[in-house]
Amino acid sequence: MKKTSRLVAALAAGALALGLAACSPGTNDAGLTTGSSTTAPLLTLGQIIEPTSFDPAVSQEGNSMPYYQAVYDTLIKRAPDGSLEPMLATEWTYNDDRTALTLTLRDDVTFSDGAAFDADGAKANIEHFIETKGPQANQAASITSVEATDATTLVITLSEPDPSLEYSLASSLGFMASPDAIGSEDIASTPVGSGPYTLDSASTIVGSEYTFVRNADYWGDALPYDSIKFVLLTDETARVNALRSGQINAAVFTAPSTAQELESSGFTVEGQLGDFSGFVFFDRTGQLNPAFADPRVREALTISIDKEALLENVGQGRGELTNQIFPSDDFSYDKALDTDDRFAYDPDRAKQLLADAGYASGLTVTMPISPVFDPSIYTTIEQNFSDIGVTMERVEFGPGQTIPALLGGQFAITYFTLATFNDWTTVRQYLAPDAPWNSLKTEDADLAELIKAYQYATTDDERTTAGQAMNEYVVDNNWFGVFSRVLSTYGHDDTVSVELQTQQAVPSIYNYSPAN
Amino acid sequence: MLSFIAKRTLLALSQMLVISAVAFFLLYLSSSGIARTILGEQATEEQVAAKTAELGLDRPLPVRYVEWLLGVFQGDLGRSYFTPQDVSDALISRLPTTLSLLIATTIIAALIAFALGIAAAVYRGWLDRLVQILSIAGYAIPGFLFALLLVIVFAINLGWLPATGYVQLTTDPLGWLKTVILPIAALSIGVIAATAQQVRGAVIDVLRQDYVRTLRSRGLSEREIIFKHVLRNASGTGLTVLGLQFVGLLGGAIVVEQIFALPGLGTVAIQYTSRGDIPVVMGLLIITSLIVAVVNLLVDLGVGFLNPKARVA
Numbered sequence A: 001m002k003k004t005s006r007l008v009a010a011l012a013a014g015a016l017a018l019g020l021a022a023c024s025p026g027t028n029d030a031g032l033t034t035g036s037s038t039t040a041p042l043l044t045l046g047q048i049i050e051p052t053s054f055d056p057a058v059s060q061e062g063n064s065m066p067y068y069q070a071v072y073d074t075l076i077k078r079a080p081d082g083s084l085e086p087m088l089a090t091e092w093t094y095n096d097d098r099t100a101l102t103l104t105l106r107d108d109v110t111f112s113d114g115a116a117f118d119a120d121g122a123k124a125n126i127e128h129f130i131e132t133k134g135p136q137a138n139q140a141a142s143i144t145s146v147e148a149t150d151a152t153t154l155v156i157t158l159s160e161p162d163p164s165l166e167y168s169l170a171s172s173l174g175f176m177a178s179p180d181a182i183g184s185e186d187i188a189s190t191p192v193g194s195g196p197y198t199l200d201s202a203s204t205i206v207g208s209e210y211t212f213v214r215n216a217d218y219w220g221d222a223l224p225y226d227s228i229k230f231v232l233l234t235d236e237t238a239r240v241n242a243l244r245s246g247q248i249n250a251a252v253f254t255a256p257s258t259a260q261e262l263e264s265s266g267f268t269v270e271g272q273l274g275d276f277s278g279f280v281f282f283d284r285t286g287q288l289n290p291a292f293a294d295p296r297v298r299e300a301l302t303i304s305i306d307k308e309a310l311l312e313n314v315g316q317g318r319g320e321l322t323n324q325i326f327p328s329d330d331f332s333y334d335k336a337l338d339t340d341d342r343f344a345y346d347p348d349r350a351k352q353l354l355a356d357a358g359y360a361s362g363l364t365v366t367m368p369i370s371p372v373f374d375p376s377i378y379t380t381i382e383q384n385f386s387d388i389g390v391t392m393e394r395v396e397f398g399p400g401q402t403i404p405a406l407l408g409g410q411f412a413i414t415y416f417t418l419a420t421f422n423d424w425t426t427v428r429q430y431l432a433p434d435a436p437w438n439s440l441k442t443e444d445a446d447l448a449e450l451i452k453a454y455q456y457a458t459t460d461d462e463r464t465t466a467g468q469a470m471n472e473y474v475v476d477n478n479w480f481g482v483f484s485r486v487l488s489t490y491g492h493d494d495t496v497s498v499e500l501q502t503q504q505a506v507p508s509i510y511n512y513s514p515a516n
Numbered sequence B: 001m002l003s004f005i006a007k008r009t010l011l012a013l014s015q016m017l018v019i020s021a022v023a024f025f026l027l028y029l030s031s032s033g034i035a036r037t038i039l040g041e042q043a044t045e046e047q048v049a050a051k052t053a054e055l056g057l058d059r060p061l062p063v064r065y066v067e068w069l070l071g072v073f074q075g076d077l078g079r080s081y082f083t084p085q086d087v088s089d090a091l092i093s094r095l096p097t098t099l100s101l102l103i104a105t106t107i108i109a110a111l112i113a114f115a116l117g118i119a120a121a122v123y124r125g126w127l128d129r130l131v132q133i134l135s136i137a138g139y140a141i142p143g144f145l146f147a148l149l150l151v152i153v154f155a156i157n158l159g160w161l162p163a164t165g166y167v168q169l170t171t172d173p174l175g176w177l178k179t180v181i182l183p184i185a186a187l188s189i190g191v192i193a194a195t196a197q198q199v200r201g202a203v204i205d206v207l208r209q210d211y212v213r214t215l216r217s218r219g220l221s222e223r224e225i226i227f228k229h230v231l232r233n234a235s236g237t238g239l240t241v242l243g244l245q246f247v248g249l250l251g252g253a254i255v256v257e258q259i260f261a262l263p264g265l266g267t268v269a270i271q272y273t274s275r276g277d278i279p280v281v282m283g284l285l286i287i288t289s290l291i292v293a294v295v296n297l298l299v300d301l302g303v304g305f306l307n308p309k310a311r312v313a
Helices: A005-022 A062-071 A119-132 A165-169 A236-244 A256-264 A295-303 A307-313 A347-356 A375-387 A402-407 A423-431 A445-455 A460-476 B002-029 B034-039 B045-054 B061-073 B087-092 B095-123 B125-140 B143-157 B173-207 B210-217 B222-259 B265-274 B278-306 B308-312
Strands: A040-047 A076-078 A084-086 A089-094 A100-105 A143-150 A153-158 A197-199 A209-214 A225-232 A250-253 A268-270 A273-281 A319-321 A363-369 A390-396 A413-418 A480-487 A489-492 A496-498 A512-514
Touching (some): A040 A236, A062 A209, A076 A165, A100 A119, A119 A143, A119 A153, A236 A250, A250 A256, A256 A268, A273 A295, A273 A319, A295 A347, A295 A480, A307 A319, A307 A375, A307 A480, A363 A375, A363 A413, A375 A390, A402 B034, A423 A445, A423 A460, A445 A460, A489 A496, B002 B061, B002 B278, B034 B045, B087 B265, B095 B125, B125 B173, B143 B173, B143 B222, B173 B222, B210 B222, B222 B265, B222 B278, B265 B278
Parallel strands (some): A040 A225, A363 A390
Antiparallel strands (some): A076 A084, A089 A100, A100 A153, A143 A153, A197 A209, A209 A225, A250 A489, A268 A489, A273 A413, A273 A480, A319 A480, A496 A512
């Protein structure tokens, strides 16, 4: 995202033009090494979630992305570091006020049902995505029209600039299915795309194993594996055992202690700083609990937590302390906010802040308890709160109930671990007045101005200035009480080389290759 | 006999009706955010309201229950909220995994438990004490711990058997056997422990009966006394315990299927319950209730066959 799309597109187009003749043997334009010495018949990955539907319009992201990437190409591709590369679109440019994106599409792509890919098909896919209103519908929220001006030119018109549109076109919004398949009931279980693989229904057991075999007619350079098998292993222990016994080559793990266990067994553990954990202060205007309207109370609750001990003891040290919610690989990130000691553990100052805010005699806080998180986290919070005279009342939730309750505006505060997105998705997910995680719809005129400045920025320098100001405002005003950024755990055996994908829970399927 | 079966069937049906009603109301009353969960965090309030209406969740609960029940009687368990599958398809495709696991476990555990129980009761002495110690140990060790131990030894260290996964019995019987040996072993230990103790006690009781002494005085061989007379009278207890254990195994299968990644009803229970897919959970409830009812009926018939007095009762 930090490189402009125009620059990337130009470089990529140049590379494409020269690459066919000039690139060294065994290297394709996706950056993967291929050839007989680095191909393998099968890659088996342990997955923690099953695909709910293969209709791209209702696709899930995060852990589900590889299922869709196997069969569908996106208009734009995200490299492991997040930079954008051509895929079905060879180049793309914005108009001056960034309200119209013109994409030039490939003319040599065919779907697995034989239908040709063209601008009309791309238009049909995006319109289907908008009409279906799936889980990622917000990715198309700013789109007012889609036009196929000729077979290889697509123009997407926006009601206002959407700084994450290109990112979205490399995600759910960008998945392209055969126009003959979209809208049919069959596509939910029988995907028809132009991707490097096709679903092998005969070898697939829904809810257990999903096997994809090489698409012999794939338009691009082949990926190294003849087939990819996803094995659904929802239990962490089962994933560890499957990896240790050689049944899978790689998987994501969620328990902090697993990394050490895998390393001691000789497996390679990759990790990247991603999700952030801490308090979400929903009630910044005191609608549910008047105390929360005072930023000093929110700051007191944040600094009452011994974040370092929590990270060390519960998180096994897998993470880094931070105070910000923005990702480290986008414009708004400010390294100084990671180490800012204003929010360091200080119960005495927390008590003083509460006293200054008029709560010297104590405060009662209602805390939703999710079954997803280690119970000891809540115990630690309760003890730390107690040390500064804050009483924590627990409201327990069963599986699947917590998030609807949180997003329903029933709580002033919660502890949670939230996904890290690109800057603009972070705004739309956590900060905007209609953001789902701004569940009590806090509107702040100053923040709105900063958000607008970021949205309408036209250069990287402008985005950096506006983004960091927005980030600093959120931190200064205690919209969140961030504890740390979590280091992910991705374990694999020695037959596989893998590059993690920034801002994605698991690597994209393009990021695997056989280890030499 | 037919009226006995009819009575038990009616009783089972009424039990299932009550269980389904209680579960339906409890599940829906405690799940207000279904549409939000389905649509995801980014959905607007309007989208959530539209989804709620589409699923009929804005209609009165009793009306929805009656409609669901009428569907069940027609074999229609509804459609999953989260996957493009009919509930009956989702469950029936996983039923063979769980049933084959439970039936094989029960048969193997029954053979071992009866052998141990009879041997302990007949020979007493050190063998009896050994069986009792093993039973207590089997009872004390949690099934999941035993499962993990088996995986580490036989799958990871020795590499003899797969740590996870499942092969259909009809596709590859040998492959199926390899994938179920460890799960069956993990599930069996508790069943053997409980059943062997009960069989031992029942056989000892029967051996003390006057008619056994009479049989001996008439010169019948000990083998004939044990296997023809004692076992028949003692088996009722063992069979009843086995029936209860089979029902308990449905719960144990949830853990074991997770550890071994078996695509059975236990895995469904975990996956679909945790995300609030109520149609699937209700379907699961109906199927497991049906299994329990059928097993109880078979146990009653078995006990009645072995002991005509029980049939009259």
